[in-house]
Amino acid sequence: MSEKRARQQQKRKRNNKNKGRIDSHKKEGSKLISPFNQIPNTAYMSWMNDRLPCMVWGGLLINGIGREQAIEVFRQIGIHVGNLFCEVGDRSCNLPRVGIYGLSTLDDDLQDKYFKVLFTDERIVDALKPLILFKDLPLSEKWIEYLGDVSGNERQLWTALADAVAILLDHQSQEATDCRWAYMIPIVNSGRLQLQTEEQYKEYTEYPNYEDQRKVRPFIRATEMQLGGGMMNDEYFQGKKAWSADFWNECKDNTVCLASASERSNIDFDLIKTISSVRGIWADLSDHFIETDKFTHIQAKRDASFGFCFYALTVAKEGLASSGKLVTAKLALRMLAEIYITFKYLISVRNEKLWDIYRSYGSGQAKLTFLKLDEILEDKPGYIKRENVEALANEDMYMDFQDIDLGNWAKTDLRKMSQVADCKDVYDAYYSWPSSYAHGQWCAVRDTVFTTCYNPLHRLHRIPRLAPRYEDGAENDLILLLNKVLDLLNEVYPSFEKRAELVQKFES
Ligand SMILES: [Zn+2]
Incomplete structure (x- = not known):
């Protein structure tokens, strides 16, 4: 009986919580001060x-x-x-x-x-x-x-x-x-x-x-x-x-801790068919690339635009393959949001040179990595192939002539880019919260690995879950963001109409 009651209590507690609108917070430097903490000298039991x-x-x-x-x-x-x-x-x-x-x-x-x-x-x-x-x-x-x-x-x-x-x-x-x-x-x-x-x-x-x-x-x-x-x-x-x-x-x-059983995690969509729908786009996109290609010189805008789409297809597919529920599905969302915002920003600014800057910044990063591998790192990480990074760094020009930019490639940040590109909604919805998971911030850690002990005598403290929490399904959002990236391509290199779809399970 205690467990059920404590659960109800906790639910009520959650519902009753003062949700404090963002506007009621006071901005002090980079902090938003909650209304309660704006009262000076509050100390209470x-x-x-x-x-x-x-x-x-x-x-x-x-x-x-x-x-x-x-x-x-x-x-x-x-x-x-x-x-x-x-x-x-x-x-x-x-x-x-x-x-x-x-x-x-x-x-x-x-x-x-x-x-x-x-x-x-x-x-x-x-x-x-x-x-x-x-x-x-x-x-x-x-x-x-x-x-x-x-x-x-x-x-x-x-x-x-x-x-x-x-x-x-x-x-x-x-x-x-x-x-x-x-x-x-x-x-x-x-x-x-x-x-x-x-x-x-x-x-x-x-x-x-x-x-x-x-x-x-x-x-x-x-x-x-x-x-x-x-x-x-x-x-x-x-x-x-x-x-x-x-x-x-x-x-x-x-008294002892009471842990509730983990909720069963089901895949809510047809994983095989959905992934093959995403995979199918790859071939069509390759055809579209060939059909619209006229030159063989470096075309920063074209390569980046198509590259964003192929990369988004890859990330979305991997996010879906994790059934949309693993922590990495949230990371996939964050990556897709960043790809979309960057792509839209590059289109919105209407400055052809910016595409070159985007590209050469990336080459500079490859050069920096190569130099660190060569000169600084004693224990070489296994996932980087030296020859591969070297080839990437030298691809557009011999790397000795390549500058390395240490700041953000566009001299701004993603949030500002999203404002310029009029897609702050995507930033707010798909970048900020998944970033908590990418950075291993407390709430993401707590949400994934801890649960609440339902012994009321333990003050609702946290105990490890029996298994990680895999309940949030990111599958619809992965498809949505992928299709938004494809929409952008259709804008700059028409016409490409193929879109991914989440295939529902067949109910017999
Ligand atoms: Zn306990």
């Missing part, structure tokens, strides 16, 4: 890491005796502990905090009141029993006095605890909001939190039955975030942090 362990008793109670009754218990504690707090003038504690750590900071009379009001029902003893699993539980003697000992039920108690944590992991869930209210209500009743209006006071004391809850819940969460985070109270802050750390450590030490 995290709900899941630091505050949830203090209110886990609330989650246990909700699961154990039902939400409505639990809320009434919270309300009674709020009234009695809150009122008692303000009845006595000279207090050593500054707020009636009822989190597990906060309780241990209260004066004795307040602690006694809390336990007395809480334990009015035998079912509450059963509900809260998992708390005694923790060796470092603050006020453990008091808890044991009411809850008794573990008495051989450890497994069941850990499961009950996991179920309670599962409903609280999302800081905005109904149950988490209930617990955050339960933390605040004694403080509100004590008069130590000055609410602005009578209305706000009622929203608190009559929760969840007064006013529109869509407005009340965020208000409760915002106040709890400040007071529960130990603002202006370093001693409380440090103590709470220590208990939270103990809580999660004990959860990890005593």
Whole structure:
């Protein structure tokens, strides 16, 4: 049960995430600063890491005796502990905090009141029993006095605890909001939190039955975030942090990871027929090349234009051969996007010399590689054939006359090229994200090799997948980009109408 519930929790968490539009970010140098981080000096305790362990008793109670009754218990504690707090003038504690750590900071009379009001029902003893699993539980003697000992039920108690944590992991869930209210209500009743209006006071004391809850819940969460985070109270802050750390450590030490089975990865298209459709274009393209060729001197524009297409055919075919799902399919997409943008840029600029620059830059790279092989690299890489690179470097002119350009060949970058060529949409859709995979950036690594552990007691941490994630199909995009490259050729060397198509599987 825990696994399913945690999965739902995580889904909700994902859906609730503030998606922050790009425009709301502030540009500082090369960084886009998120709206939240634009507020100066924001330091806060995290709900899941630091505050949830203090209110886990609330989650246990909700699961154990039902939400409505639990809320009434919270309300009674709020009234009695809150009122008692303000009845006595000279207090050593500054707020009636009822989190597990906060309780241990209260004066004795307040602690006694809390336990007395809480334990009015035998079912509450059963509900809260998992708390005694923790060796470092603050006020453990008091808890044991009411809850008794573990008495051989450890497994069941850990499961009950996991179920309670599962409903609280999302800081905005109904149950988490209930617990955050339960933390605040004694403080509100004590008069130590000055609410602005009578209305706000009622929203608190009559929760969840007064006013529109869509407005009340965020208000409760915002106040709890400040007071529960130990603002202006370093001693409380440090103590709470220590208990939270103990809580999660004990959860990890005593329970195991739960990995979900990998999703089955099916090839959604007819791989053989699709690849042969792409292969078929090669021969037609060769015919078109011969038919339109008039000269034998170096024709930078012609060679590059046809070359882009043959190269795109090769890359697309390889991407498709990896069933469109392997990591290399994303790299193929990125390569196709770059070929398309470069090709379109060269056409758009309408400067014949640029084709020569593109070509001689490439020859310069071959020369540079040859020189490094010859003079610098002691361990020669196996994939480069010296004679091959040498021949390439010398092909258009003897390499001694060839300059080597170390920057970008067009003295710009691909993003700017895409703007000039009016195809920034291709850059955004097919270059940026696959680049994360090409560079091995964190999200690409995480996405491919890690999954989330579904044990709620492990805070949704990451564990290795049983096998890499091969679920995203790039096949439609590979075909689309390949055909866009062929469209460009048709523009400059008409007419070439043949296009690749994704052949669907035959459904019998
Ligand atoms: Zn785990």
